[in-house]
Amino acid sequence: MPGPCRSHRRAEAARAAAGRGLPSIEPGQPAPAGTGMSRRALLARASGLALAVYGASHLPLAQLEDSVAHAAAPAAAPGGTVLVSVFLGGGLDGLGLLAPVGDPQYRKLRSGLLIGDEARPFREDDRLRWHPAAEPLRELHEQGVLSVLPAIGYANPDQSHFTSRHYWEVGSLDHRGTTGWMGRLLDRVGDDEHPLQGLSLDGTLSPALATSRVPVAAVADPSEYSFWAHQVWGDVDDLMRESAARIGRAHAASGDPAIAVAGRVAQRSMALYDQLGPVRPKDGEQGAADASPVRYPTAQDSSFPEKLRALAAMLGAGLPLRCVAVDGPGQYDTHDRQAPTLQRNLELLSQTLRAFQADLTARGLADRVLVHVWSEFGRRAQANGSGGTDHGAAGVSLLLGSRVHGSMIGEFPGLSQLDRDGNLRATTDFRALYASIAEQWLGVDGAAILPDAGRVGRYALLR
Incomplete structure (x- = not known):
């Protein structure tokens, strides 16, 4: 399997360091949004609790208690819209996903990576054909x-x-950006108390969710939200949790303020554990415990299908989610051996998104959820000599949901007028897309969250 280029490995190392609250270790590169945000686990590490809460400032225990209390209860108005961001790391080759087979320059530029004429056509531009995967x-x-x-x-x-x-991630061409574009959305539509309004499903804070005011959360695997004790399982494990809840209730009534807060945290953490019950696997089962109405694909090297299945279950359970971020399957920095890598990645991505949409539809939730799929850039129009493509510019983004127009936004510019580096020219601006999502999906003025909103247009996204 091909590995990412050296700059991509260095970038990921820098992000890992920044995620611990340290400055970037890549000289000259911007620190990820959210660097330095405080992080508190809901309970001590030994408890096995997976959820971590992030805040723009130090989270005192009392505020943490309130966060648990709100997260433990279903949303008062569960009909709100939800935005799900799926990031495809490394630079998805848009000319591989939608191959311009009908462009006269295609066969000249893409020797070794050609998609045949038998590939299915893209409805709105007969030059383009979908990758078979x-x-x-x-x-x-x-x-x-x-x-x-x-x-x-x-x-x-x-x-x-x-x-x-x-x-x-920050929604601006600004190296100094410290908050994410979805984080600023949450600063407008969220509140100071519950962290599940913004949720990263990859264990660490997604920079796009970094806020300046409200708490957000991260969980490595929603199905593994549990309380663990050494050599304790089965009926004894159930008794342990019941006892913890009783002890929490008892301490919550204490006259000592610190003990009372600790008791309420334990009590409400158990409530959150119960609330996430539909997401956890039952004995002998894999994946989300509630019977998903559709079958998701399986993959040995990716948890992406399980994460989206768990997300559907969380939405079905009424958890108060507004913005969710998750990394898509695979690695898209395909400098070599692109054909098999892209085939494998697109199969899992496509099948999982189809299952997720069907799952939401079966649960009656499809009108509430908008999925945005994106990558940091596309790939070079001309294939390199290693069976791959190098870093490019304009790429492909997708919007999935029952309320979208289901059409092409912008246009494909063709391969005859590439930029000076041999890259596809952009016909749509990601900042205009963000402003359109903010205004049409979440009801927030794009100019309030995006510095460049006044200089970019808007796209009609919804029916």
Whole structure:
């Protein structure tokens, strides 16, 4: 399996350091949004509790207690809209996902990576054909629930993984951005008390969710939210949790303020454990415990299907989610051996997104959820000599949901007028897309969260 380029490995190392509250270790690169945000686990590490709460300032125990209390209760108005961000790390080759087979320059530029004429056509531009592994995406587009932006990016593109991803995460071409674009959305529509309003499903804070005011959370695996004790299982494990809840209730009535707060935290943490019950696997089962109405794909090297299945269960349980971030399957920095890597990644991504949409539809939740799929940039139009493609500029983004227009947004510019680096030119701006999502999906003025909103247009996203 091909590995990512050296700059991508350095970028990921820098992000890992920054995620611990340290400055970036990559000289000259912007620190990820959220660097330095305080982090508190809901209970001590030894308890096995998976959820971590992040705040813009130090989270005192009393505020943590309130966070648990709100997270433990279903949303008062569970009909709110939810935005799910799926990041495809490394730079998805948009010219591989939607191959311009009908462009006269295609066979010249893509020797060794050609997709045959038998590939299924893209409905709105007969030059383009879907990668065969993306057949589920084609079906969703034909059903009118998948919109496609075939050439999205920004002016004067930066081909650094680290910098370009930072721009997308903060929603601005600003190296100094410290809050994420979804974090600023939550600062407007969220509140000071419950962290599940913004949730990272990859164990660490997604920079796009970094806020300045309200708490957000991260969980490595929603199905593993549990309380663990050495050599304790079965009936004894159940008794332990029941006892913890009783002890919590008793301490919550203490005259000592610190003991009372600790008791309420334990009590409400158990309530959160019960609330997430539909997400946990039952004995002998894999994945989310509630019987998903659809079958998700399985993968030995990716938890992406399980994370989306668990997310559907969390939404079905009424948890008060507003913005969710998750990394998509696979690695898209395909400098070599692109064909088998892209085939494998697109199969799992496409099949999982189709299952997730069907799951939401079966649960009656499809009108509430909008999924945005993005990558930091596309790939170079001309294939390299290693069976791959190098860093490019404009790429592909997707919007999935029952309320989207299900159409092409922008246009495919063709291969005859590439930029000076041989890259596809952008016909849509990611900041305009963000402003359109903020205004049309979450009811927030784009200018209130995006510094450049006044200089970019808007796209009609919804029916």
